[in-house]
Amino acid sequence: xxxxxxxxxxxxxxxxxxxxxxxxxxxxxxxxxxxxxxxxxxxxxxxxxxxxxxxxxxxxxxxxxxxxxxxxxxxxxxxxxxxxxxxxxxxxxxxxxxxxxxxxxxxxxxxxxxxxxxxxxxxxxxxxxxxxxxxxxxxxxxxxxxxxxxxxxxxxxxxxxxxxxxxxxxxxxxxxxxxxxxxxxxxxxxxxxxxxxxxxxxxxxxxxxxxxxxxxxxxxxxxxxxxxxxxxxxxxxxxxxxxxxxxxxxxxxxxxxxxxxxxxxxxxxxxxxxxxxxxxxxxxxxxxxxxxxxxxxxxxxxxxxxxxxxxxxxxxxxxxxxxxxxxxxxxxxxxxxxxxxxxxxxxxxxxxxxxxxxxxxxxxxxxxxxxxxxxxxxxxxxxxxxxxxxxxxxxxxxxxxxxxxxxxxxxxxxxxxxxxxxxxxxxxxxxxxxxxxxxxxxxxxxxxxxxxxxxxxxxxxxxxxxxxxxxxxxxxxxxxxxxxxxxxxxxxxxxxxxxxxxxxxxxxxxxxxxxxxxxxxxxxxxxxxxxxxxxxxxxxxxxxxxxxxxxxxx
Numbered sequence: 376x377x378x379x380x381x382x383x384x385x386x387x388x389x390x391x392x393x394x395x396x397x398x399x400x401x402x403x404x405x406x407x408x409x410x411x412x413x414x415x416x417x418x419x420x421x422x423x424x425x426x427x428x429x430x431x432x433x434x435x436x437x438x439x440x441x442x443x444x445x446x447x448x449x450x451x452x453x454x455x456x457x458x459x460x461x462x463x464x465x466x467x468x469x470x471x472x473x474x475x476x477x478x479x480x481x482x483x484x485x486x487x488x489x490x491x492x493x494x495x496x497x498x499x500x501x502x503x504x505x506x507x508x509x510x511x512x513x514x515x516x517x518x519x520x521x522x523x524x525x526x527x528x529x530x531x532x533x534x535x536x537x538x539x540x541x542x543x544x545x546x547x548x549x550x551x552x553x554x555x556x557x558x559x560x561x562x563x564x565x566x567x568x569x570x571x572x573x574x575x576x577x578x579x580x581x582x583x584x585x586x587x588x589x590x591x592x593x594x595x596x597x598x599x600x601x602x603x604x605x606x607x608x609x610x611x612x613x614x615x616x617x618x619x620x621x622x623x624x625x626x627x628x629x630x631x632x633x634x635x636x637x638x639x640x641x642x643x644x645x646x647x648x649x650x651x652x653x654x655x656x657x658x659x660x661x662x663x664x665x666x667x668x669x670x671x672x673x674x675x676x677x678x679x680x681x682x683x684x685x686x687x688x689x690x691x692x693x694x695x696x697x698x699x700x701x702x703x704x705x706x707x708x709x710x711x712x713x714x715x716x717x718x719x720x721x722x723x724x725x726x727x728x729x730x731x732x733x734x735x736x737x738x739x740x741x742x743x744x745x746x747x748x749x750x751x752x753x754x755x756x757x758x759x760x761x762x763x764x765x766x767x768x769x770x771x772x773x774x775x776x777x778x779x780x781x782x783x784x785x786x787x788x789x790x791x792x793x794x795x796x797x798x799x800x801x802x803x804x805x806x807x808x809x810x811x812x813x814x815x816x817x818x819x820x821x822x823x824x825x826x827x828x829x830x831x832x833x834x835x836x837x838x839x840x841x842x843x844x845x846x847x848x849x850x851x852x853x854x855x856x857x858x859x860x861x862x863x864x865x866x867x868x869x870x871x872x873x874x875x876x877x878x879x880x881x882x883x884x885x886x887x888x889x890x891x892x893x894x895x896x897x898x899x900x901x902x903x904x905x906x907x908x909x910x911x912x913x914x915x916x917x918x919x920x921x922x923x924x925x926x927x928x929x
Contacts, residue, residue: 379677382701385627386669389634389705396635401642401654407550408523408543409647417545428542433535434876437524440540441517441868445484448510452480455506456498465499466575466589478853483510485864486518486746488600488607488716488839489856491847495589495610500572507607508596512556515603516547518748521868522640523647525752528875529776530648535880537872551636552603559598559632566628567621568594593618601632604746606716606839614706614719615695626698626719630706633715637744638662640751648776652894657754659899664743664906665712668736672704675729675926693724693843704729711736714746716839723826723843730842731922734829737836738914739906740795746837752871758893759788759874761905765891765898774890777883784877791870796913798835798859803828803917805855812851817844821928825921830856835863 413421413428421428432440455462456471456479471479475491482489483506492498498507520543527537564570573590593609597619600606610616620626638658645654677700694703703720710717711733722733736743742753759775763785766773773780780788806812806827816823822844829842834856841847847856892898 378699378701379673381699382673382677382704385702386705389627389630392631393634393638396631397639397642397658400635400639402646404519404551404636404639404643405646407546408538408643413542414549417542417549420545420549421541424541426539426541428539428545430539431536432539434524434537434872437537437540438869438872440544441521441872442865444513444540444544445517445865448484448513449480452483452506452510453477455502456480459499459502462499462501464501464572468497468499471497474850474853475848478857479507481857481860482839483507483605483607484514485837485860486514486603486605486714486749487834487837487860487864488605489834489841489847489860490607490611490839491853491856493611494608500591503596503609504592508592508599511596511599511603511605511607512548512552513544515552515599515605515747516544518746519547519551519636519640520544520748521871522748522751523643525755525871525875526644526647528878529755529778531879532777532881532883535876537875537879552599555602555636556595556599559602559628560595562628563594563597563625566625567617568597568625569618570594588618597629598632600717601629601715602636602747604633604637604713604715604750606710606714608717614717615721620719623698623702626702626706629717629719630702630709633713633717634665634709634744636747637713637750640748641744644751644755650776650894653776656894656899656902657751657758659896660902660906661742661744661750661754663899663903664739665708668712668732668743669705669708672708672729672732673701675726675732676700676704678726693721695719707733708736710840711838712739712741712743712745714741714749714837714839716833718840721843722829722840723822727821727922727924727926727928730825730829731918731926733840734825734832734918734922735910735914737832737838738796738799738918739910740792741836741838742906749837753791753867756788756791756871756874757906757909758902759784760792760909761898761902762891762893763788764905765901769889771889774884775893777886778878778881779884784874787870787874787877791867791874792909794866794870795835795863798863799828799831799914800917802831802835802855802859806831806851809851812849815846815849815852817846821921821924825925828917828921831859834859837864 453476456476459465460470524537571590575589614620641654641658645651706719740753742750744750762773762775826842826845
């Protein structure tokens with residue numbers, strides 16, 4: 376079997392698995408966020424944190440819950456890293472430096488999981504399990520909670536209440552992420568991923584010296600890092616490491632994990648607003664972009680330029696032989712079109728255009744299908760923009776799901792789509808203008824610029840993957856990338872929740888003959904076009920200086 380056919384068959388198998396999980400998982404999540412019953416363990420949690428899960432919140436109160444919980448998470452994780460040297464199970468590793476501890480704390484709390492350290496050489500068992508793994512669960516649950524609050528804004532009328540943040544967050548962990556991660560971890564262990572708390576030990580000789588590895592609860596963390604679209608790996612090689620991702624089957628299984636919740640949330644959305652067709656329209660938009668990007672990536676990476684690539688069957692530099700070009704391409708597109716950031720190959724070693732595709736996927740706003748929760752609310756914001764554009768073309772007040780998109784709503788949506796590009800381009804521009812940050816680049820020219828552009832794109836979009844070659848463990852990058860993560864995560868949430876509150880206060884607008892049918896293929900095409908055009912107009916100059924220049928020169 377040729378590598379191209381193998382890649383195509385893996386893509387078909389992945390689509391089939393996602394299709395089988397779509398209806399049951401999406402329906403189950405809709406029930407989770409619609410019921411008023413609480414499990415006993417959930418009541419214990421509410422009692423422990425002093426929260427009343429039955430109190431409805433307006434958007435400012437919901438936002439305060441999100442920010443307070445996340446701030447507490449940053450503080451706890453920062454202190455855990457700073458105290459690592461005196462904690463049990465530290466494996467002899469010292470405390471993390473202040474700037475790196477700040478960067479790592481905000482990275483995991485914001486669901487970014489950017490890592491400027493070697494995991495197997497810096498973090499002990501306590502920090503990995505009690506710190507990083509816990510944030511993998513709760514940061515993903517926060518994203519789903521905010522998405523559900525926006526969906527309630529569309530579903531409810533004449534009320535500003537969006538539900539209860541504490542209830543939504545806890546249910547996301549106990550009813551969705553924990554059970555799913557448990558099953559996934561069992562599968563990974565059965566397929567060869569390690570799961571232990573062993574210390575550092577020698578595993579063989581490498582280039583004349585002893586090779587040392589430490590064990591860890593790798594399979595369980597791998598499961599939630601993919602299921603929660605987190606991405607931070609136990610080892611520096613991330614999902615290219617055989618302890619995390621041992622076989623071609625586990626590679627495809629991990630891609631399935633990072634896509635299944637974001638795609639299934641579109642059905643949850645359709646059920647909660649009372650129209651599954653609306654969910655299918657959003658699903659079709661996400662799927663069209665994902666399939667299109669995957670096909671484009673496979674084409675760029677399988678293109679044969681020269682005898683070496685012809686013999687290898689594609690651009691094999693930076694890719695694991697056990698996965699090949701096809702599977703690595705699917706993984707790269709899926710991890711950058713979601714907010715996962717896990718990698719099974721080095722994106723810096725992709726072809727020039729291939730590296731540009733990974734960057735463009737993040738620049739779309741991580742919405743196809745995006746992160747757990749963040750993908751759905753980002754796509755719904757783009758739907759609001761698309762409806763507004765359609766209204767301008769026909770001279771009619773735009774409406775979406777029975778709600779008018781007025782001045783306040785469109786301003787909030789516009790602020791949402793502007794904040795992340797501003798962070799990426801301003802920080803990248805400053806880094807290129809100053810002398811010190813440029814010293815961190817391994818390469819010069821277009822590829823060197825791509826390293827810095829990729830870093831800020833990844834941070835501001837809460838992705839976390841990196842263009843290998845940039846030394847990000849400096850005070851400048853630890854600080855500025857940390858700020859980009861915080862602002863890129865929580866400032867958009869302010870606009871999302873404010874929009875949700877504004878929509879929930881409206882009364883429904885009756886559908887008329889002139890109402891735009893947002894469940895039809897025409898609207899899906901309009902939405903895809905709006906996403907690509909807005910992203911292209913925003914980022915094309917930067918892409919032209921980096922991956923496009925490199926790709927056209929090769």
